[in-house]
Amino acid sequence: MITVLVAEDHPLVRRGIVGFLRTQPDLTVVAEAGDGVDAVRLAVEHHPDVAVIDLLLPRLDGIEVIRRLTRDCPGTRVVVLTSHTADADIFPAIHAGALSYLLKEATPDDLADAVRAAAAGEAVLHPRVAARVVAELRSGHAEAPNALRDLTERELGVLRLIGQGLSNAEIAQRLVIGEKTVKTHVSSILMKLQLTDRTQAAVHAWRHGVLRRETDP
Secondary structure, three states: OEEEEEEOOOHHHHHHHHHHHOOOOOEEEEEEEOOHHHHHHHHHHHOOOEEEEOOOOOOOOHHHHHHHHHHHOOOOEEEEEEOOOOHHHHHHHHHHOOOEEEEOOOOHHHHHHHHHHHHOOOOOEOHHHHHHHHHHHHHOOOOOOOOHHHOOHHHHHHHHHHHOOOOHHHHHHHHOOOHHHHHHHHHHHHHHHOOOOHHHHHHHHHHOOHHHHHHOO
């Protein structure tokens, strides 16, 4: 079973999403939240496989929720479900760690399929969102791939150890975390820095002073 958290501030919309997902034999909703603070709290409590997050949440906005889930629940994949297609919404969400970005005009089956894909580590973007991402990359306006500021402190720590040549097992032992968690961090690092493998990540760490930062006063 794929465990899911749903964060949506409109009760009727949230109930509709939760109700539909519960009809799927391979999905189970373990928590639902009406605001960002509860979304983070419940995610930390339940560690769902997938979190379906609206961007406009009270108390804590969706972008910050995504950042905190990326930091505190690295095994949880985030599917954004929103009505907003502005660049100011799309790119911060992706940089914060969202894997998929759907619009609320999507069909229920589209959402269920996106949740399944996210659980498998596969991204799903609404066609209009995908078009914006491609346009930005082609225009050269997207942020540089060395945007280390998008990494969490834990991800920076993992990147430092990759730069030192440590394996996932050695990193897990050094940080006292599971090897599966390390793999999740590595995947997130590669995605955020737009790199293809850990060798590139190691070179990136040296080139941009990540290892020097560890020993700087």
